[in-house]
Amino acid sequence: MTRTAIHRAPLAAAAVLALSLPGCGSDVPATAGSTPATAASAEAAPPAPTGPFGDGCPALPAEGPGSAAALAGAPAATAMATVPELGATTGAVRAAALSASLDATADLTVLAPVDAAFAAVPRAALDPLLADTPRLTALVTHHVIARRLTPGELAGTHTTLAGGQVTVDGAGDTYTIGADQTLLGAADATVVCGNVATLNATVYLLDQVLTPPAG
DSSP states (O other), X not given: OOOOXXXXXXXXXXXXXXXXXXXXXXXXXXXXXXXXXXXXXSSOOOOOOSSOBSTTGGGSOSSSTTSHHHHHTSOHHHXXXXXXXXXXXXXXXXXXXXXXXXXXXXXXXXXXXXHHHHHTSOHHHHHHHHHOHHHHHHHHHTTEESSOOOXXXXXXXXXXXXXXXXXXXXXXXXXXXXXXXXXXXXXXXXXXXXXXXXXXXXXXXXXSOBOOOOO
């Protein structure tokens, strides 16, 4: 995609991350119509994947640059630069002069929009954002969490390096981020390929661009 030339800027300051049942002393048996306490937990959450998951994962090369094995041996920014679907995200990271920081910082989670996510944003809205260095920096760092999240830890509300919050819903191999947190605001963002390991970060590829915090 065509990128607007941008002056480079330093990394923005990161924000720091940060049923019990009542006891009963009586021996009164449960009534015939009551539900055993274990019934509520009978339907356990689906197990979290131990490797990459999602409909978009087959797009990763089976071997060589961009493959799961190659990505695991490279730091975050360097690794993402070899993934064909992350050209726009890699371009934004480079334009904001954040590649070195992402490569050098330990234990990160990167929510990386695929190229189609950027392409879906109207140029009239995207170009001014890419041309504004502080806003671009906020955009990039809002997609990074200062903690390495496994799929089992992904659901919940997390503070991003931009100082905002991202709330992820889901379990197992299905995770979404509400439409109100996306740049388009029309539909939920979906993790299309998740739990992609790099040397210092875990990457979750998204089908939408998230909205950076105002300010």
